[in-house]
Amino acid sequence: MLLSYMKSSRGLQLMYSATGTRLLTTYSKNPQIYIHENPPKHYNFSLSKKPNSIVIGSSQSMDPKPSTFYTNPKFQSILQMTMKKKIYDDFTFIMEAGTNANSYMPIYDFREIPRYSRTPYIGDVFGYVQIDNEGKMIPQSWQKNDMYEVCSGKTGLCKFSEFMYETLREECERDREN
Secondary structure (H helix, E strand, O other): OOEEEEEEOOEEEEEEOOOEEEEEEEEOOEEEEEEEEOOOOOEEEEOOOOOOOOOOEEEOOOOOOOOOEEEOHHHHHHHHHHHHHHHHHOHHHHHHHOOOOOEEEEEEOOOOOOOOOOOOOHHHEEEEEEEOOOOOEOOOOOEEOOOOOOEEOOOEEOOOOHHHHHHHHHHHHHOOOO
């Protein structure tokens, strides 16, 4: 099957030569997220352009709210395992650790980056890592936040640092939906 992409007024269109057109649009609040339309009125939200990658979740709206968004448990699992293993390699948080010596530092969503020295909203915190007295993350200190909201009523769907986005996208493409 031959695939090609074409720009349209609704975003990117993924063209299938044998079966017609399938729409692929970017989420208006976050260009890291792609919307795969599955008619009628069903949308899958993904970190990948590839339609069979693990999806973040789904909704009947292109602008989901917490009450209309179903989070994919498989994505939740990938998110937590990836954060637990890879957050220590994320330059954004390596730099921030230097200002959080001897504490637990929140690893937050980039939907709404907190101002300097401010604590992020609890629903935007993926989890926490312990920082040593020299301002370095302590390996294997990841603690997930059970109050994290993949879909926030205030700021929409999740947004990641560039490193975490690329890492999660690769994981979601590798561990495909069946």
